[in-house]
Amino acid sequence: MSISIKDKVALVTGANRGIGKAIVESFLNHGAKKVYLAVRNPESTQALEAQYGDRVVTIQADVSASDSIKRLADQTSDVEIVVNNAGILCLASPLDENVEEAFSKEVNVNVFGLLRIAQSFAEILERNKGALVQLNSIVSMKNFVGVSSYSASKAASYSFTQGLREELGEKGVAVLSVHPGPIATDMGTESGIENGAAASIVSEGIVKALAAGEFHLFPDKMAQQMGSAYQSFAENVILADFSV
DSSP states (O other): OOOOOTTOEEEEETTTSHHHHHHHHHHHHTTOSEEEEEESOGGGGHHHHHHHGGGEEEEEOOTTOHHHHHHHHHHOTTOOEEEEOOOOOOOOOTTSTTHHHHHHHHIIIIIHHHHHHHHHHHHHHHHTTOEEEEEOOGGGTSOOGGGHHHHHHHHHHHHHHHHHHHHHHTTTOEEEEEOOOSBSSHHHHHTTOOSOBOHHHHHHHHHHHHHHTOSEEOOSHHHHHHHHHHHHHIIIIISSOOOO
16 A cells, blocks of 8 residues: 655654664655654754754653553654664674573564554554554575574564564555665664665665555665565565455
């Protein structure tokens, strides 16, 4: 189903920097009526508030805490597009001593965070005929050793995103799974990425993918290479209607 950004009310988690900030800017540039900035530290969005005035509203929220996300939903019942962008990355390989601790932290934010968002906003998005956008990654499809635990957490979030597509789709809610490759953000720098694509490639891609009613978005050059190889599997397995 096609979703236009123009005149919509949106909410972006992790909206203060990187891809999240770029999504806020793209949405507003494409005519969004209002964007809620859901962040752990409300002071971190002062620059966006100064630039966009009352078109943005900052709300303190933490996707790692169920109560926080329930309160967030209570305060944003007019939202039509929810973008779950917030996530964490821990550098851990399968044989590292810290891999269990790293994976546990990432699952709580990257996987359970998605579920908390989906459960808290499902009725709102159904009522408002809206969309849920989940920031996954190309690492959800291929495990990269240096960020192995992160890859595993994103594989789990991508799997849940597929389930949400079916369940929310029946309620008239669009779901978009976004799979960027190397992007020039603070998180990208942490993981050793050099010469990553601009975050605006992701944010502008989201606007276009929502308008086109797509489920997968592979926004940058590396992601598109993987998406091209993945296309047949996606069409014949992920998007296929299998009767159980």
